Amino acid sequence: MTERSRSPYRPTRRGRGGPAPQARPKDPARRAAYDVLHAVQSRDAYANLLLPVTLRERDITGRDAGLATELTYGTLRRQGSYDAVLDACVDRSLRSVDAEVLPLLRMGAHQLLSMDVPQHAAVSTTVDLARRVVGHHRSRFVNAVLRRVSARDLDEWLSVLAPERDADPVGRLAVVHSHPRWMVQALADALGEDPAGGLADTERLLAAHNERPRVTLLAKPGRATVEDLTAEGATPARYSPHAATLPEGDPGALRTVRQGRAAVQDEASQLVALALTRVPVEGADRLWLDACAGPGGKAALLAGLVGQRGGRLLAGEVQPARAGLVARAVHRSVGDSARVVVADSTRPPWRDRGFDRVLVDAPCTGLGALRRRPEARWRRTPDSLTDLVPLQRALLGRALDATRPGGVVGYVTCSPHLEETRRVVTSVLADRGDAELLDAAPHLPEVPDAAVDRFAQFWPHRHGTDAMFLALIRKH
Template identity: 55%
Template sequence: MADRRPRVDPARLAAHDVLRAVRVDDAYANLVLPQVLRQHGLRERDAAFATELASGTLRMQGLYDEVIDACLTRPRLEAKVRDVLRLGVHQLLSMRVPDHAAISTSVDLTRARVGQGPAGLVNAVLRKVTEGDIEEWRRRVSPDRADDLLGHLAVRHSHPRWVVEALAQALDRPAELETLLMADNDAPGVTLVARPGLSTTEELVAAGGTASGRSPYAVSLSGGDPAAIPAVAEGRAGVQDEGSQLVALAVADAPLAGRDERWLDLCAGPGGKAALLASLAAGRNATVVAHERQPHRAALVANALRAVPPQAYRVVTGDGTRPSWVPGTFDRVLVDAPCSGLGALRRRPESRWRRSPGDLDELVPLQRALLDAGAESLRPGGVMVYATCSPVLAETVEVLDAVLAGRGDLEELDRMMLWPHRDGTDAMFAATLRRRS
């Protein structure tokens, strides 16, 4: 008997599988996507299509949900049907996919992944979506700009309102808020790091990259699979946002008097900054302790460090708020604290929908405790960088000010705030401190 199940192209199946993993398994899209692409055997154009379809849908799902709800006659909708509709809306409003192809493939996807029942609903909703382009739909579903600016921007640029409010408070130039939100929705480029002593920017440029700007080790990659580059496959280079590189360099380059042999990365997972620090330390006869609380993340750190000379680092698992070493052990310390991650919305599109203001109630005390533990680990005269991949004031300036107010032995040397719309990096905060003698 012939197989009458609808045939859906693997790229759309892969994108749907990513959305399902994010929703059901609480997965991170950027981590699950490579696995899904391999499972479906996707390469080059098909892989790029699936990546844009999944990541773009996740970024814009707030706006798309408003559009979908405006097209429904009944408010209730199964989550797995909404996944298919979101994918269809992204193809109709934000990708160069013909209307008939976006609708028919979405109906087939519904039959293949959900069942025959909702296929008619998906067809009807998506046909209504074709009545306007994305700008028309933004005008229809967004609050009036004059009456509610933040609400208008939240819907128009698909951010939760509380995130827009937090970014508005953190941004030193309020007129740039909409530009920042737009930058959050741009697909990020791939940036490589040539780990010093192991690789060079020249090697990565020869593999198809372009030397980048502020980090001397950064190379941007316009396309292709980074893992296919030998230096990346061997761990001599890695994929690392330039902002992340600059944070590690702030630790390594801070002026320091006296001994410079013992470095600490207190929250080292998943290992990008630790690998850059350790490769720099190897050239200075220093050693990095890469400390991570969670064993599975410590394994990621060890993998990131696999090409670094073993005498230049040690991976340690433990509670960073209660260090096992003697106070004053280290000359340089990085406290890259767990945070909301709202500075990395370009590459972690689902994060904006997972976080809530209540998360800060748990994160901020942890950040303060880790910064205090980092200060205790630092020798008098040593230098420390407190960093977050978040611009939110509660996690950055307010944490720093609270710890500085409670300790008389720390002084601030420098402060850096990077923004995607200005610097082309994740939004990253870094403050360099010295422990007074």
């Protein structure tokens, strides 16, 4: 990547007596990345939502857009490692560094340690940006710190800063692969690894979290096919019969996506919904419920499938704004088969025992989507489970109440954390005598190695998908 991508902006010539020329924005890619990183840090913005809007509003395209994307996501993914390096290069605690300055230091560290940018260019462009956004005085501080960072490459820094493998294997992985320590331990537990016996599989997972994922698309059943997507340059996905992938580029540029006949959705998200639809049920199979439907990806898939069977989907979402996203996602589904309601599924407006199939895609820590939402690893704490686990149990219990005898519930989280996956399911079923856990494996023939102990668990490093969890439960 070149050290300075050409800006799409052009200055205007000033004619005699004409208006003053417009200032040409300098280094728009780095400025856009800085603004997004600062918003993520200061007001808990989501990079995957804010960055596309920023690029579009500022008309940043091509190589500049690619540079801004790499600077934003690369910096967020490796933030933990960079903070360890920066902490060794500042004269005081990194926590005392101004909130406006810290994203500059992290961006500069990313260019110096992980990008093919010459050292002088990485330092000078970051210092130039610092002068414009934080002033000359603080830019001198940025310059001094980044020159210290440039004294070693990333491997050399990590060999100095990371704990010894035998002395503290969890701490070492946390520094080397840029994850909070508690998260490394939780993921190791989910993989069934103990630090005393080695964490090789955990390390592969953490490394996968720091890789850029491919864009996966859903061809909405009854409205588009995978062949429609491949005709626009996509490639059929590995597992899901409704999925195709893009190696790069903006999915919004595809006509099928612009028309609402396809949408971005991870392959594992598609498969857990498909598995629910494959479980045999006796009697009627015409009324399905998506109890936590926002933002609507799984609802769009379910609406298409139930519409093809002549049935209907009720999609409930507690937040009105997200319910609006669901409505757009299911718009013009087969037979207009979906109805969207704003509803709290722990206190639902629908009757008990009324649905043949119920999906509970429960709110969770999101540890399964760290490739796509890298900032989540720095926002979540072990305390996040305090509120989430009781909510997950309540949602699953009410979903079972809503299911008719003989019907089936799919409990899904985008997290592999044991507390919000299998332990939620086992604790709820232990208090009920009207439901049983089914074996997920027969309903996911495409991915036999995802099934474990009757559950299904996808992994980025094994399947190239988000770490989605699925339990299938039959109502007696």
